Amino acid sequence: MIPFKVKDVMVPLSEYATVSEGATLFEAVMALERAQEEFDHTKYRHRAILVLNNKQQVIGKISQVDTLRALESKDQNFEDVKQMGKFGFSSKFVRDLYKQRRMAGASLNDLCTSAARVKVEDCMQTFVEGEYIDQDAGLDTAIHHLVLENLFSLLVTDREKDIVGILRLSDVFAAVFHAMKACEIKLS
Amino acid sequence: MKSLENLLERIIQKVNINLRELNFDVTPLVKNLIPLKQMGKFYALCGVTPHHPLNFNFRRSSLAGSYFLGKCRTTNSLLYKTDIRGDELKKKGDIFKYKEMEIRVTENEGIDIRNSFLIKTLVHCYSHDPETLEKFFISNTVSTHYANIHGSPMDGCFLGPYATVDLTTTNDCVIGAYAYVQAGEIGHLEIETGTVWVRSPGLFNFLYRYPKSRLSDYIHFSAGASPKGMLIDSVDERKEDFQHVFNVVHLDHSVRIPGTTSVDRFAVIKPETHIGENVLVAQRAYLQNAYLGKGANAQENCYIINSRLEGFNVTAHGAKIIEAGLGLNVFVGFNSFLRGRPGAKLSIGKGCIIMPHTIIDIRSPLSIPEGYLVWGLVTNEAELETNSIPLAALSRITDSLIKGPMSFEGSGDAFVKAFQDRIHHILEANGAFFNGKNNRGHAQKNQHISFNAIQPYPDGDLEGLYPTISILP
Numbered sequence: 001m002i003p004f005k006v007k008d009v010m011v012p013l014s015e016y017a018t019v020s021e022g023a024t025l026f027e028a029v030m031a032l033e034r035a036q037e038e039f040d041h042t043k044y045r046h047r048a049i050l051v052l053n054n055k056q057q058v059i060g061k062i063s064q065v066d067t068l069r070a071l072e073s074k075d076q077n078f079e080d081v082k083q084m085g086k087f088g089f090s091s092k093f094v095r096d097l098y099k100q101r102r103m104a105g106a107s108l109n110d111l112c113t114s115a116a117r118v119k120v121e122d123c124m125q126t127f128v129e130g131e132y133i134d135q136d137a138g139l140d141t142a143i144h145h146l147v148l149e150n151l152f153s154l155l156v157t158d159r160e161k162d163i164v165g166i167l168r169l170s171d172v173f174a175a176v177f178h179a180m181k182a183c184e185i186k187l188s
Numbered sequence: 189m190k191s192l193e194n195l196l197e198r199i200i201q202k203v204n205i206n207l208r209e210l211n212f213d214v215t216p217l218v219k220n221l222i223p224l225k226q227m228g229k230f231y232a233l234c235g236v237t238p239h240h241p242l243n244f245n246f247r248r249s250s251l252a253g254s255y256f257l258g259k260c261r262t263t264n265s266l267l268y269k270t271d272i273r274g275d276e277l278k279k280k281g282d283i284f285k286y287k288e289m290e291i292r293v294t295e296n297e298g299i300d301i302r303n304s305f306l307i308k309t310l311v312h313c314y315s316h317d318p319e320t321l322e323k324f325f326i327s328n329t330v331s332t333h334y335a336n337i338h339g340s341p342m343d344g345c346f347l348g349p350y351a352t353v354d355l356t357t358t359n360d361c362v363i364g365a366y367a368y369v370q371a372g373e374i375g376h377l378e379i380e381t382g383t384v385w386v387r388s389p390g391l392f393n394f395l396y397r398y399p400k401s402r403l404s405d406y407i408h409f410s411a412g413a414s415p416k417g418m419l420i421d422s423v424d425e426r427k428e429d430f431q432h433v434f435n436v437v438h439l440d441h442s443v444r445i446p447g448t449t450s451v452d453r454f455a456v457i458k459p460e461t462h463i464g465e466n467v468l469v470a471q472r473a474y475l476q477n478a479y480l481g482k483g484a485n486a487q488e489n490c491y492i493i494n495s496r497l498e499g500f501n502v503t504a505h506g507a508k509i510i511e512a513g514l515g516l517n518v519f520v521g522f523n524s525f526l527r528g529r530p531g532a533k534l535s536i537g538k539g540c541i542i543m544p545h546t547i548i549d550i551r552s553p554l555s556i557p558e559g560y561l562v563w564g565l566v567t568n569e570a571e572l573e574t575n576s577i578p579l580a581a582l583s584r585i586t587d588s589l590i591k592g593p594m595s596f597e598g599s600g601d602a603f604v605k606a607f608q609d610r611i612h613h614i615l616e617a618n619g620a621f622f623n624g625k626n627n628r629g630h631a632q633k634n635q636h637i638s639f640n641a642i643q644p645y646p647d648g649d650l651e652g653l654y655p656t657i658s659i660l661p
Binding site: 096 | 377387593595
């Protein structure tokens, strides 16, 4: 039994990188940089940005993968390559084809420039039911959620169902790691 | 009419349940595609020959203008001007080879159509699924104009116009307009319009996707309207010739037909046409000023106009050849559309393979050298260069090949051999190699067919629906 509640381990919303709806991906990345500078450096660094609406409610999240995905060309040629997997082509073939199309397409600099102008709501992920957890839930419940849904973080809610923080896989792992160490020390 | 309306609702619901995972609703595509009043207007035909098991069973179905041959059963289904050609079904005692296994067929195979709506569709060949050797089933499926279901048992599918599913067991899939699939077994996939996909797992994989904006000139299909485009226009322009053929009781074709050749009673033959020995001309084929050399064939819905086929040519179901000259042993795949023009002849060299669903549409003369594989959309020399390869060069590919929008992975040699073996098998089955004694095929066996015409209720709640009918020896 790990003697923590979710609220003991979560990152409060106030410490998280956030941007408002309508911001660009570049502004989101800058917000992340600021949050990383201000955050306690002994902990794991922030890796995602939350998107807030005009009522300061969380409506989405931009992860590192979402940021990189925004760099992907929306050209039909690339969309076609993404579909190749369902036709049974090998991963190596798909990678080579992608590389070939990329060589013929825009440079990374061009892609970065155009991606920076993308609106955050066009590249953010929205949340589904299994991604929320109550702040008073036990950490064992949170672990079950993370493993079952294969998630990297959960949105923590208060009694009014407002989002008050983020429970990150890395923080849960650290808590479990410390609990294991404590058990081992007692046994020896 | 009420029963027909209920039947259509039931079929739509069955198909939608199967396609719910793909979030695909056939209702707007199918609802008014064929006015149900039409279903009562046409008789259906059952072919009787001494060469094919006679076993027809129709229950709670409408069969307007459809054609049946071999062992066929329909239940709770609507068939509109559809051909169910069971002349290649397996017979009791046949041995079916699957990988290392040899499986004995325990009873005559039958085509079993349930809860389905097939519009101007061709069903042919036999079940290639080792799990259902005796039953070639088509259930909970809607297929639209000029689709081909070829040796492909299927359940819960939608086929757009001119779609072909070939030798592939298909479950809960949407096959877009003018898409061709030959992949062994597929499930829960949406195949986009204009995709040409040929896969033999572990051996090769070929994929071509038409540029949609250009394909739509040839075929496009959207909710609330019939399919449109040049492919449809080319058929509609000649519709009246077929009406004549179906309206006349006794019809003699005006050309000389050799004794080893079969020209179906429901084909259109217009002057000046020459038909050689061992030729097969199937029902709903259209020949005008055409030369068909020895062992050539024209399958259902093929149009050969102002063209010369030197011999041993396969013109697969739905292919159109206009203003063209084809050398010996040229294969033209399903639903291909090859159109030269007066003064801009298309010439295809000996032994070429024109992939299924290829469009060659030219305004200047174009010659394809001997022994080439051609695919996709070709309107000029430059596009021919991108969308073709010598068969010998493809045979040397051992890893992968990317040419324009075409992707190939695997053994080119296996791909070429698979095609060539299949072409040889088709010619053999069609009787192209008949020597007066051996190698008898469809061209010889299908010469004498009697047709029984059956008709629906003419009025009332059951209008358009056929009574339960069993026809046995």
